[in-house]
Amino acid sequence: MSSIMHEKIEAIYRQIVNRNPGEVEFHQAVKEVLDTLGVVLIKHPEYLDQKLIERICEPERQIIFRVPWVDDKGEIHINRGFRVQFSSVMGPYKGGLRFHPSVYLGIIKFLGFEQIFKNALTGMPIGGAKGGSDFDPKGKSDAEIMRFCQSFMIELHHYIGEHTDVPAGDIGVGGREIGYLFGQYKRLTNKFEPGVITGKGMAYGGSLVRKEATGYGLVYFTDMMLKMKGESFEGKTVLVSGSGNVAIYAMEKVAQLGGKVVACSDSDGVIYDADGINLDTIKLIKEQQHKRIKEYASYHPKAMYKEKGVIWDIPCDVALPCATQNELNTKHAETLIKNGCICVTEGANMPTTPDAISVLQSNGVLYAPGKATNAGGVATSALEMQQNACRDTWTFDYTDARLQTIMRGIHQTCYETAEEYSVPGNYLIGANIAGFCRVANAMIPLGLI
Ligand code: NDP
Numbered sequence: 001m002s003s004i005m006h007e008k009i010e011a012i013y014r015q016i017v018n019r020n021p022g023e024v025e026f027h028q029a030v031k032e033v034l035d036t037l038g039v040v041l042i043k044h045p046e047y048l049d050q051k052l053i054e055r056i057c058e059p060e061r062q063i064i065f066r067v068p069w070v071d072d073k074g075e076i077h078i079n080r081g082f083r084v085q086f087s088s089v090m091g092p093y094k095g096g097l098r099f100h101p102s103v104y105l106g107i108i109k110f111l112g113f114e115q116i117f118k119n120a121l122t123g124m125p126i127g128g129a130k131g132g133s134d135f136d137p138k139g140k141s142d143a144e145i146m147r148f149c150q151s152f153m154i155e156l157h158h159y160i161g162e163h164t165d166v167p168a169g170d171i172g173v174g175g176r177e178i179g180y181l182f183g184q185y186k187r188l189t190n191k192f193e194p195g196v197i198t199g200k201g202m203a204y205g206g207s208l209v210r211k212e213a214t215g216y217g218l219v220y221f222t223d224m225m226l227k228m229k230g231e232s233f234e235g236k237t238v239l240v241s242g243s244g245n246v247a248i249y250a251m252e253k254v255a256q257l258g259g260k261v262v263a264c265s266d267s268d269g270v271i272y273d274a275d276g277i278n279l280d281t282i283k284l285i286k287e288q289q290h291k292r293i294k295e296y297a298s299y300h301p302k303a304m305y306k307e308k309g310v311i312w313d314i315p316c317d318v319a320l321p322c323a324t325q326n327e328l329n330t331k332h333a334e335t336l337i338k339n340g341c342i343c344v345t346e347g348a349n350m351p352t353t354p355d356a357i358s359v360l361q362s363n364g365v366l367y368a369p370g371k372a373t374n375a376g377g378v379a380t381s382a383l384e385m386q387q388n389a390c391r392d393t394w395t396f397d398y399t400d401a402r403l404q405t406i407m408r409g410i411h412q413t414c415y416e417t418a419e420e421y422s423v424p425g426n427y428l429i430g431a432n433i434a435g436f437c438r439v440a441n442a443m444i445p446l447g448l449i
Contacts, residue, residue, distance in 0.1 A: 009035075044437075065080070085165055178199045217403055241312075
């Protein structure tokens with residue numbers, strides 16, 4: 001990249017940092033994309049003239065609201081709700097809701113920004129958004145979760161709709177929360193409008209495969225990367241961080257493809273089982289009992305639980321970070337390389353720090369970013385919207401086949417774009433450039449929006 005182009009991009013980035021003070025995760029996500037766009041801007045100077053980067057980095061709309069609720073003891077609590085509607089250039093806003101105490105505007109904006117390009121990569125007609133709250137669901141009763149979701153939706157319902165904005169789940173928002181949110185939306189609007197939210201239960205308009213989609217999609221994509229190198233999951237030792245929705249179904253698909261997952265985690269610690277993690281036990285503990293991962297050791301006495309352990313210290317062939325942002329740093333990357341890891345692909349959003357990505361790439365480790373590899377979740381949400389729109393329900397096998405086709409398309413797009421820009425095998429650059437160009441090319445014909 002020429003030094004003039006470098007300076008231009010740096011100036012845009014500084015302006016974005018100054019306009020969004022303190023939002024460090026948002027700055028990180030923007031920088032990761034901008035750092036790869038120089039070559040595109042040289043080829044397409046109209047993107048600079050049209051101020052496309054500045055426009056894309058400014059959300060179309062940001063909504064912040066009060067969420068008051070009452071706990072089981074009658075005490076009142078006040079949380080903060082967010083919905084950042086980033087881009088509707090390719091379709092209605094689409095992106096999940098995160099309930100976690102760490103949530104603030106900077107987290108929601110980083111997730112919403114990533115979502116724009118991820119959704120564009122799927123090739124489906126969906127724009128980008130994200131939302132959530134600093135509410136902590138951990139340790140709350142079902143009734144408390146329901147009251148919180150109902151209060152959250154009382155405000156959110158003004159801004160969403162089948163053709164406007166379609167939320168879904170993310171950290172802390174699974175099937176139970178989606179049910180309460182949809183139920184309240186239905187009461188408030190007096191409409192059975194299933195297309196307003198995705199990740200619904202099968203009893204009221206959900207889609208088969210949606211629950212599995214992000215984890216399965218991640219593993220399909222990783223399998224394609226391995227195959228390009230003459231490798232496969234067969235006989236590989238795999239680490240999967242987290243033990244939530246994405247992690248569970250990534251583990252399931254790895255096992256189906258012949259790999260062995262030996263460890264997973266939660267924010268308290270790591271469980272290691274040399275025989276391979278027993279998924280029925282994980283599903284029981286996490287999906288049914290909503291308990292901590294350490295319970296696993298009481299079912300499998302040979303397994304080891306390490307409080308505050310680091311999962312990346314365990315030797316593996318493939319590492320799949322599926323918990324949260326910045327969970328895999330330079331030190332972890334170096335340990336993985338030392339232990340012979342050949343591939344890191346992201347189930348979570350932005351789980352690998354920028355320096356760690358450089359370390360992985362410069363040591364020849366296959367790496368692909370979440371905006372490509374975890375796009376199977378939102379893609380299957382778009383398939384759920386299609387089924388809702390035509391009041392239909394597809395079979396598991398048909399929906400899974402559509403998911404596989406979409407993941408194959410995303411893989412091919414990233415791979416070919418990397419080749420086109422003379423960085424073969426660099427999925428990060430391939431994903432960023434392909435996603436950005438699709439959004440840019442949709443924006444220009446619509447005039448100054
Ligand atoms: P869940 O809430 O189902 O699970 C999250 C898991 O990650 C839990 O095991 C949780 O442990 C762990 N975790 C969360 N925060 C931390 C932390 N700070 N340190 C260590 N562990 C942590 O969420 P999902 O599985 O849905 O989401 C996981 C990731 O995947 C997120 O980055 C999300 O944005 C991304 N993603 C999710 C999609 C989906 O369809 N659900 C789609 C695309 C991306 P604990 O219980 O202790 O908090």
